[in-house]
Amino acid sequence: MAGRRSAPRSSGALGTSRLSAAQWVACVVTALAIIASLGSYGWYQGLIGNITTAQVDTDEWDRPTSVxxxxxxxxIGSDVRSGENAEYGEVEGERPDTMLIASINVDNGAATLVNLPRDLMVDLPGCEAAEGYEGMQPQQGMINSAMTFGGVGCQWNAVEQVTGVHLDHFLMMDFVGFKDMVDAIGGVEMCIPEPIDDPKAHLVLDAGLQNLDGEDSLGFVRSRYSQG
Structure with a gap:
């Protein structure tokens, strides 16, 4: 008799599991939202964990007036080859491969980007020696050479003196950081006018519209020998 009484309970259990299509969709969407939020949180923590901060003593030099x-x-896009960047070749020291000034209007969020060519010949200010850097006397040289002699602070000073622009912060990214950021946004769509085969940049691309992942994007921005 006990066995016979168990049947209605099983039937009742089955009855409670008959969800409508809308309820099933709601359950699936909720589960996906939870998974996505956990994944996003993990991605965010991974990204934040890879960011280090540095303090630049800007009181050491005369500065342009802020606006x-x-x-x-x-x-700054750094060409440093230490750590994970060692696979991209051997170069002593550290220089900005690229430098931009992002000028942001804090009221409306509008931003203007100004590129500073790395081989621009300028009058560089002197920099004191610091840990890991020998310092330099005032001299004429490429604008990106300041960081080699005095680190980020020396580069900051050089950019301010050359441009007359008051800088509030700096952001520096190495090769691996650039690659990871491109992958984080799902790649970058590019239209390649002609096929590229650049052994020095480890880059082979067909012509045409395509989505470049982080590795190919890094190779593309570093490629110059095969593209004139």
Whole structure:
């Protein structure tokens, strides 16, 4: 008799599991949202964990006047080859491969980007020696050479003196950081006018519209020997 009484309970259990199509969709969407939020949180923590901060003592030099309502950020693409970047060749020291000034209007969020050619010949200010850097006397040289002699602070000073722009912050990214950021946004769509085969940049691309992942994007921005 006990066995016979168990049947209605099983039937009742089955009855409670008969969800409508809308309920099933709601359950699936909720589960996906939870998974996505956990994945996003993990991605965010991984990204934040890869960011280090540094303090630049800007009181050591005479600075241009700041403009109220404008924030200027020096963006540096570093060619450092230490750590994970060692696979991209051997180069002593560290220089900005690229330098941009991002000028942001804090009221409306509008931003203007100004590129500073790395081989621009300028009058460089002197920099004191610091840990890991020998310092330099005032001299004429490429604008990106300041960081080799005095680190980020020396480069910051050089950019301010050459441009007359008051910098508020800096952001520096190495090869691996660039690659990871491109992958984080799902790649970059590019239209390649002609096929590229650049052994020095480890890059082979067909012509045409295509989505470049982080590795190919890094190779593309570093490629110059095969593209004239």
């Amino acid at each position: 109220e309502g404008v924030m200027n950020i020096l963006i």
